[in-house]
Each structure stands twice: as C-alpha cells, then as structure tokens.
Amino acid sequence: MYSTAHPRDYPACSGCSLCRLVCPMWRSHRDPRFSPEGLAKARQNGAAVTELADVLDACVLCGACDPVCPENIDLGGMIMDLRRDVPARPEQAALQTGYRKAAAAPDAAPAGALLLPGAALRADAGLLARVLELLGIGCATDDGADIALALEIGGAIDPGRRRSFLDMLGGRTLVVGDGLLLRELRHWLPGARLQGLGEALGNLGAIRRRIASADFYVVEARAYHADHERLVAHYDALRKESGCSMNLDLQRIAIPGCDEAEASWMLKGRRPARILVESPAEREVFRCVAGVPVLHLAELAAPNEEMHNA
Amino acid sequence: MAPDALQGIVRQQTNAARWNGAGWPDFVAALCAAGVEVAESAATRGIFATDAGGTAYGLPHGVVVARSAAQVAGLLQAAQAHRVPVTVRGGGLTTEGESVAYGGVLLDMTGMSRVLAIDADALTVRTEAGIYWHGLAEELRRAGLDYLSAPLNMTSSVGGTLGVGGIDVNSARLGCSADQAISLQVVTPTGEIVECSDSENAELFQRVILGYGQFGVITEATLKIRPYTPLSMHYYYYSTLRSAIEDLQMLDANDASDYSGILTIMDCAVNLLVAFDSSEREAAFKANWEQRLRGHGEFGFALCMAGHYALRPWKAGEALYLLKRKQAVFPEFRRPEFHRDGRMEDRTVVFSRAVWKHWGSRNMVIPDLATSADKFIDAVERGNAVCRKFFPHYTLYCVGIKLRPEHKPHYEMSCVPPDAEGWAYGCEFEPMIEDAVYSRDHFQSFKNAIYDIGVDLGASYYRFGGMMKGYIRRVFGDALVDKHLAMKRRADPAMILNRDVIF
Known part of the structure; x- marks a missing residue:
C-alpha cells in the first residue's frame, strides 16, 4: 500500500506508468516523455520547465491521469502549474484579454440556478438557446471564460477578478459547460451544487429516453475526471439503462475527442448508428471522422419537450 | 560448481x-x-x-x-x-x-504498441510486442474478444510477458501467458529480423519464449485469442494455508473451474478464489465440487475468526489489522462499475487496481517459489515462516500453471521447475511495506531466505534474474547454465x- 505520508506533487511519482495507459498525449506520441509520468520524472531529474514546453503544450488537460494515480498526485494540477512558467502564445493571451474585457461589465445575473456555458457553447447561439430551454435555468453573462482560458494556457488570473466572479456565483446551483472551470470551481466553491453540462442534460428524462443502444456516447473528459468517483456511477447507470457504448475505457476513464486521431481510435472497431456528444467542440471533431450523425445531447430532445413533460 | x-x-x-x-x-x-x-x-x-x-x-x-x-x-x-x-x-x-x-x-x-490485425474467425491477433495487455484488451473487447491469459497487472507488456512466462488466475487451465504465442517476429542480438514459431525457426522460438530476453527482441507477436466472457466469481475463506492449497490443487486436477488462485492476508485469512466463464461450468462446480471445499463463505469465516480471536485476546492487533484490511480491500473487488448482473466484467482492471492501490508501494520485493505440485505445500509453509520472521504483514499469491508437454523445450532454464509434470505451482511472497522503512539488506536477506528454500527443494523461481541471478547456477546446475x-x-x-x- 502506498504511504499517505509523503507529498502529493511530482516528487511522489514512483514511475508506475499507470497514467500512460489513459493518456491521449502518450497514445499520440508513444514516447515516455509525453506523459504525466514523463513530466514528473523529468522534474525529479532537474529538467527546467522550458525544456518541457513541447510536452506541456501537447497535454489536453483531460484529467484522465488523476483518478488512476496510485500516489494520488494531482497530475492535472501539476501540469497546469508548469504551464504557468511557459510563456503563453500571443494569440492565446489576446483571446484571454478579449474575454476579460467582455466580462468587465456583465449584466446582473438572473436569480436562481445558472448556466455558465463556456466559450464553445456560447459560440453556438442556437445550441445555447436549446440548452437553456431544456434546463430551464438562466444564463450567466459572465461565465468566467477568461478564467477558464487562463487555466488552460497557464495565464495569470487577477485575484480581484476571481473574487468578483466567485461572489457572483455564491450560493447558487451551477451548471458549468467548461470542464476545466468546473474542476477549479470544485476547489474554489467547496460545498457548492455544481454539475457539468453533460450530467445536467443526461439527467433530463426527455434526453435520457432517446439514448439508444446503437449510440456511441462521448462523455466530456474534463468534467468527468474532475468528479470521477461520483460520475462513474452516473454514467454506469446511463450505460446500463440505455445499452449504449461510451468513450470509457476498461478502467472507466474517458477518452477525450480532442483531435481526429483520438476520435478515430475511439471509433476503431465500432459501428455506432449515431454519436452523441456532451461538448460542442467534440461534435465538430467527430463530424470530421465519423460517417454517421453526430449530435449534441441537447439536440436529442425537441425544444420545450422537457418543460412540457415536467 | x-x-x-x-x-x-x-x-x-x-x-x-x-x-x-x-x-x-x-x-x-x-x-x-x-x-x-x-x-x-x-x-x-x-x-x-x-x-x-x-x-x-x-x-x-x-x-x-x-x-x-x-x-x-x-x-x-x-x-x-x-x-x-x-x-x-x-x-x-x-x-x-x-x-x-x-x-x-x-x-x-x-x-511499438499498436494492434496490427484481429482475425475474429481464426481467433488470433497480431500485435506489436510493446503493447500493454491492457491496451490489447481495449481493442479486442470492441470485437467481443479477449486474450487468453495475462498477468493481473495493466502495465505488463506483451513482449515482456512472453519473455518470462506470465501468470493469470486461469493459468491452471490455460497455461502460462507465453503459451498463447503462436508465432513471433524477433530481432536477434545481431540484428536479423526473423519470424519464428514451433514450426519455423523453432529453436529461436523455444529460446525466446521464457528466455528472459537473452536471445532476441520480440517486436511482434501472433497470439491466440478467445471470445470475451465476464466472470462469475466465488470466494472461499480458510484459516490454514495447507487446506486451501489442497483444495486449490484438487480443483485444478479435476478441471473443476475456469479460474483459481489463492490470495491471503498473512496466513490468517486465506482466500481461495474460483471463477467461471459460463453458467454451465459454474453449475457443474456447484453440483460436483463445491461441497468438497473446506473453506467458508464470508459470514461463516467472520464467525470463525471472531471465535478464534475471542480466545486469544493477546492477538487483538492482528485481528484489528485483518478487519481494516478487509474493509479496505473487499470493496475494491466489488465495485459496481466493473460488474454487471453479478458477473465481473474486467478482471484485470479489478485486480490491477486493487494490486496498485492496496499492495503496491515505492519499494516492492516479491520473491517467489515455483515447484512441482507435490512440493508446493512444503514450499509455501516454509516461505510463510520466513515472511513471519521478516515482516509483520504480508500477502501470499498462489496459482497453478498447466504445463504443455509439447512446450517442454520452451521451459528449459525457466520459471517452470524441471521436475514438474502436469502442473507447476507458484507462490509469491509479498511483504506489505506500508509506512515502514526497511534497509536494502533487510529486503535482500528476506529474498535470500526464500530463495534458499528453492535451492533446498529443487524448485525454480519466476524472478531469478537481475539481483537474484546468483541463484541461477545453484538451481539449474552448471551443465544446463553452461x-x-x-x-x-x-x-x-x-x-x-x-x-x-x-x-
């Protein structure tokens, strides 16, 4: 049994390689350097962060490594921390500034439960409207997109900005579209009622009933791994109920549809009738590689249906 | 010498x-x-x-x-x-x-870890040999297929396993993992790329299988595979090693189960696991063999233990450890996401997760003994005494390995003991390191004490290489090693x- 006495950062990595089994970065490169283990070992052996820039850039922050680490190292957090020491690309920094300005003077958030759609969902106005109608909740005009992007690229987050954002959210039930932001909100707002978009939509009867055994269901990896212990049961129940197959490997770790290679590997040996995704970004990736309909979960139910059923 | x-x-x-x-x-x-x-x-x-x-x-x-x-x-x-x-x-x-x-x-x-071709009709797979068994299973399962046998550890690689043997809880029926190899692509030490099998370049095949990497690098392998089936798992609990091993060997000799093995908490709680691929095999076991087992169910064993420790209050610490270990480990083997309709879906995932979580640590010493069936109880009991001497807590893992007479040339100078006929039996002796700190010499003395038993019994070892290679001439003799x-x-x-x- 591993000790519980030592720190939970990269020095604790013993090199078991379990993280490689689930790492899309490793699957893509088949090179030990391109894995959380490789990063941890490199740091243990004195590598400077700048030497690791290619690897850090290749990580998609899916969080798959976190639930499988027997040392309970926060590997996702380790990689996000290391990214802070690598200069962000200018276009990313500019995008963060743009999001920050857009969030500078938000409309007052509606009362009650809120959807924080995230940049990808917000970019598809039709899909966003459908999601809001299905969930029957308000939409935050400030959804922390700048903070989410800063987490992704290792950008700086102004403490004042973070405080005002969290103050706006305090005490509400939140549905969060960005998996990385959801991961951090679990730390920043302990005890808050938080759900990922996929889980929230999947709990709606109108959607759940329409998931068929011939479907291939793509769980959004970041939100799933951020609350893995609990969500394993949620998706296992969904899988048993619908008979669909999922992008969960034999360890029940989600394979992210982060690029066409991963999506193709996911579909290798499978012949689904439809592909259902929780993430709008993954919908686009699968549309490039799959010769079958690719639907966002919200597109399964007709508008108003859930409210009529309620 | x-x-x-x-x-x-x-x-x-x-x-x-x-x-x-x-x-x-x-x-x-x-x-x-x-x-x-x-x-x-x-x-x-x-x-x-x-x-x-x-x-x-x-x-x-x-x-x-x-x-x-x-x-x-x-x-x-x-x-x-x-x-x-x-x-x-x-x-x-x-x-x-x-x-x-x-x-x-x-x-x-x-x-080199890609699956190259799956032939569902011929039930074979061609794969690059650096693939983890877990990665191979991932692709086979999509086609409703599975490998035959592999170590219960997700990070074992195919090539590495074929080079040393590989033991699964179905090895008593299907043989060691290396036995599922049909043919290999091998790069010889001088750099020739050679395809080999029992019928083509047979001598190279015999030396590479269980050859501890001495005669070539396995780059590709064609393996037998089978239709995937979830398992129906049963656990029987014993308070003595001897009766559990006797029952294990009785089941193996009578082909009474598809999977069998022993996993212990020291020598106090000895768990005989028995599992089946089909309802028919399970029903035959229940009708013909289950009543002959001397082990208890979980509740019955708990009552026995309660009685045992009530009469031995000075062993309260041991009882508490057993209870804690049970509470930590048992749920791991019953996680609902890995079971459906009472059957275990992913045995390697379940066991490997448990192994890494509850047995793994930064230092692991796992000396082992591999013997013929008739010497096995003696070997385990003597090894158990060594464990008791060196560590407060430990685990034993015992399985049988069905031997294939036609593979006898593969087994020469390997973990398969030379005097084994029908089945060989292996036992791993694994101390629980937990938060304790032991010197390297402590570990080494423990391993030597276990390996000395092997020399005495004329046994073999799974891990006879590396730091333990000093034993090679002692167990195999000069003529064979030369x-x-x-x-x-x-x-x-x-x-x-x-x-x-x-x-």
Whole structure:
C-alpha cells in the first residue's frame, strides 16, 4: 500500500506508468516523455520547465491521469502549474484579454440556478438557446471564460477578478459547460451544487429516453475526471439503462475527442448508428471522422419537450 | 560448481556493475546517421532509473524508443559493432532490476504498441510486442474478444510477458501467458529480423519464449485469442494455508473451474478464489465440487475468526489489522462499475487496481517459489515462516500453471521447475511495506531466505534474474547454465543484449 505520508506533487511519482495507459498525449506520441509520468520524472531529474514546453503544450488537460494515480498526485494540477512558467502564445493571451474585457461589465445575473456555458457553447447561439430551454435555468453573462482560458494556457488570473466572479456565483446551483472551470470551481466553491453540462442534460428524462443502444456516447473528459468517483456511477447507470457504448475505457476513464486521431481510435472497431456528444467542440471533431450523425445531447430532445413533460 | 556460482549469494544487494561507456559517442553517431533518436538528457534517462521494485537503480547512457523492427535491427547491429549494452524494457514490471540499464542504451519497447490485425474467425491477433495487455484488451473487447491469459497487472507488456512466462488466475487451465504465442517476429542480438514459431525457426522460438530476453527482441507477436466472457466469481475463506492449497490443487486436477488462485492476508485469512466463464461450468462446480471445499463463505469465516480471536485476546492487533484490511480491500473487488448482473466484467482492471492501490508501494520485493505440485505445500509453509520472521504483514499469491508437454523445450532454464509434470505451482511472497522503512539488506536477506528454500527443494523461481541471478547456477546446475551460456555467446557475440539479467 502506498504511504499517505509523503507529498502529493511530482516528487511522489514512483514511475508506475499507470497514467500512460489513459493518456491521449502518450497514445499520440508513444514516447515516455509525453506523459504525466514523463513530466514528473523529468522534474525529479532537474529538467527546467522550458525544456518541457513541447510536452506541456501537447497535454489536453483531460484529467484522465488523476483518478488512476496510485500516489494520488494531482497530475492535472501539476501540469497546469508548469504551464504557468511557459510563456503563453500571443494569440492565446489576446483571446484571454478579449474575454476579460467582455466580462468587465456583465449584466446582473438572473436569480436562481445558472448556466455558465463556456466559450464553445456560447459560440453556438442556437445550441445555447436549446440548452437553456431544456434546463430551464438562466444564463450567466459572465461565465468566467477568461478564467477558464487562463487555466488552460497557464495565464495569470487577477485575484480581484476571481473574487468578483466567485461572489457572483455564491450560493447558487451551477451548471458549468467548461470542464476545466468546473474542476477549479470544485476547489474554489467547496460545498457548492455544481454539475457539468453533460450530467445536467443526461439527467433530463426527455434526453435520457432517446439514448439508444446503437449510440456511441462521448462523455466530456474534463468534467468527468474532475468528479470521477461520483460520475462513474452516473454514467454506469446511463450505460446500463440505455445499452449504449461510451468513450470509457476498461478502467472507466474517458477518452477525450480532442483531435481526429483520438476520435478515430475511439471509433476503431465500432459501428455506432449515431454519436452523441456532451461538448460542442467534440461534435465538430467527430463530424470530421465519423460517417454517421453526430449530435449534441441537447439536440436529442425537441425544444420545450422537457418543460412540457415536467 | 563453477567459480562464480556463489556470486550474489551474500546477504546484500548485488547490483550489476555499471558499463564504462567506451565507444558510446561513436555508437550514438552511428545511430544518428541512421536517423535514430537517442535521448541522452537526464530527464529522459531518469524515467527509467528503476523498475517496479524500486530497489535497483541505474541510468542508461541514452534511451531509444522503439519504432519498427528495422530500427531495432539497426540498433542491435550498431550495438554489436560498438559493444554497447542494450537493455530492453516493456512495462518495467520487474522487481530485481532486470529492466534497469546500468549504462548503455535502454530500448523502450512501448513505442511499438499498436494492434496490427484481429482475425475474429481464426481467433488470433497480431500485435506489436510493446503493447500493454491492457491496451490489447481495449481493442479486442470492441470485437467481443479477449486474450487468453495475462498477468493481473495493466502495465505488463506483451513482449515482456512472453519473455518470462506470465501468470493469470486461469493459468491452471490455460497455461502460462507465453503459451498463447503462436508465432513471433524477433530481432536477434545481431540484428536479423526473423519470424519464428514451433514450426519455423523453432529453436529461436523455444529460446525466446521464457528466455528472459537473452536471445532476441520480440517486436511482434501472433497470439491466440478467445471470445470475451465476464466472470462469475466465488470466494472461499480458510484459516490454514495447507487446506486451501489442497483444495486449490484438487480443483485444478479435476478441471473443476475456469479460474483459481489463492490470495491471503498473512496466513490468517486465506482466500481461495474460483471463477467461471459460463453458467454451465459454474453449475457443474456447484453440483460436483463445491461441497468438497473446506473453506467458508464470508459470514461463516467472520464467525470463525471472531471465535478464534475471542480466545486469544493477546492477538487483538492482528485481528484489528485483518478487519481494516478487509474493509479496505473487499470493496475494491466489488465495485459496481466493473460488474454487471453479478458477473465481473474486467478482471484485470479489478485486480490491477486493487494490486496498485492496496499492495503496491515505492519499494516492492516479491520473491517467489515455483515447484512441482507435490512440493508446493512444503514450499509455501516454509516461505510463510520466513515472511513471519521478516515482516509483520504480508500477502501470499498462489496459482497453478498447466504445463504443455509439447512446450517442454520452451521451459528449459525457466520459471517452470524441471521436475514438474502436469502442473507447476507458484507462490509469491509479498511483504506489505506500508509506512515502514526497511534497509536494502533487510529486503535482500528476506529474498535470500526464500530463495534458499528453492535451492533446498529443487524448485525454480519466476524472478531469478537481475539481483537474484546468483541463484541461477545453484538451481539449474552448471551443465544446463553452461549450455545456455554457449548458445547465448553464439547468438550474441558481444554479449550486449540484456546482459545483466541472467549470465
């Protein structure tokens, strides 16, 4: 049994390689350097962060490594921390500034439960409207997109900005579209009622009933791994109920549809009738590689249906 | 007995000597000219500084990630020419430093880890050999198929397993994992790419299977596979090792189950696990064999234990440990996401998760004994006494291995003991390190004490290489070892391939 006495950062990595089994970065490169283990070992052996820039850039922050680490190292957090020491690309920094300005003077958030759609969902106005109608909740005009992007690229987050954002959210039930932001909100707002978009939509009867055994269901990896212990049961129940197959490997770790290679590997040996995704970004990736309909979960139910059923 | 027969038998760790690096720059230049990347940064080399055991440490001069048989062939040709040691590594799940490079080049086979072709009609798969069994299972399962047998550890690689044997809880029925190999693509130590099987280049096939990496690098493998079935698992609990082993051997001899094995908490709670692929086999077991088992169900065993410890209050600490261990480990074997309709869907995932979570630690020493069926109880009881002497808490893991008479040439100088007929039996003795700190000498003395039992009984070992290679001549004798050494010298003139493992 591993000790519980030592720190939970990269020095604790013993090199078991379990993280490689689930790492899309490793699957893509088949090179030990391109894995959380490789990063941890490199740091243990004195590598400077700048030497690791290619690897850090290749990580998609899916969080798959976190639930499988027997040392309970926060590997996702380790990689996000290391990214802070690598200069962000200018276009990313500019995008963060743009999001920050857009969030500078938000409309007052509606009362009650809120959807924080995230940049990808917000970019598809039709899909966003459908999601809001299905969930029957308000939409935050400030959804922390700048903070989410800063987490992704290792950008700086102004403490004042973070405080005002969290103050706006305090005490509400939140549905969060960005998996990385959801991961951090679990730390920043302990005890808050938080759900990922996929889980929230999947709990709606109108959607759940329409998931068929011939479907291939793509769980959004970041939100799933951020609350893995609990969500394993949620998706296992969904899988048993619908008979669909999922992008969960034999360890029940989600394979992210982060690029066409991963999506193709996911579909290798499978012949689904439809592909259902929780993430709008993954919908686009699968549309490039799959010769079958690719639907966002919200597109399964007709508008108003859930409210009529309620 | 040869003059070096007692090398490594002293009660201290016996790391191999570090290679002096002569010729390294020329070797690297030759590889670079051929377009092969040799990673020489400390950061990359450090990934491979130790193995799963965490007690042997050594750094290669450089690392090459395997990409193709041709690349591996070029590497070995250059290594022969420049006399550079090559240490081949798959999952790195050795515990005696067998996959640790003490200088030279480390060849990481996980770079060759793709499934090449699945033939669902012929029930075979062709795969690159650096693949983890878990990765292979992932693709086979999509086609409703499964491998036959593999170690219950997700980071074992196919090539590494075929090179040493591989034991699963179905080995008493299907043999060791290496027995499922139909043919292999091997790169010889001098860099020839050769396809081999029992009918083609049979001698090479016999030496590479269970050959501890001495006679070639396995780059591809064709394996038998089978339709996937979830398992129906049953557990029986014993308070003595002897009765549990007798029942295990009774089940194996009568082909009464599809899976069988023993997992213990010290020698206090001995769990015989029995599992089935089909309802028919399960029903036959229940009708014909279950009533002959002397083990209890979980509740019955708990009552026995309560009575036992009520009469021995001075053993309250032991009782408390058993209870804590049960509370920690049992739920791991029953996680609902890995079961459906009462059947276990992913046995390797379930066992491997449990192993890493509840048995793994930064240091792992797992000496073992492999014996014929009739010597097994004696071996386990004597090994158990050694465990009791050295550690407060430990686990024993016992399984049978069905031997295939036609594979006898594969078994020569391997973990399969020479006197075994029908079945060999293996027992791993694994101390629970927990938060304790032990010296290397403590670990080494423990391993020596276990291995001395093997010498005394005429047994063999699964982990006889690396730091324990001093035992090789003692258990196999000079004549056999010299025969294999002569073959090795012919096949590997510069003695560069995995040179610190056996000879």
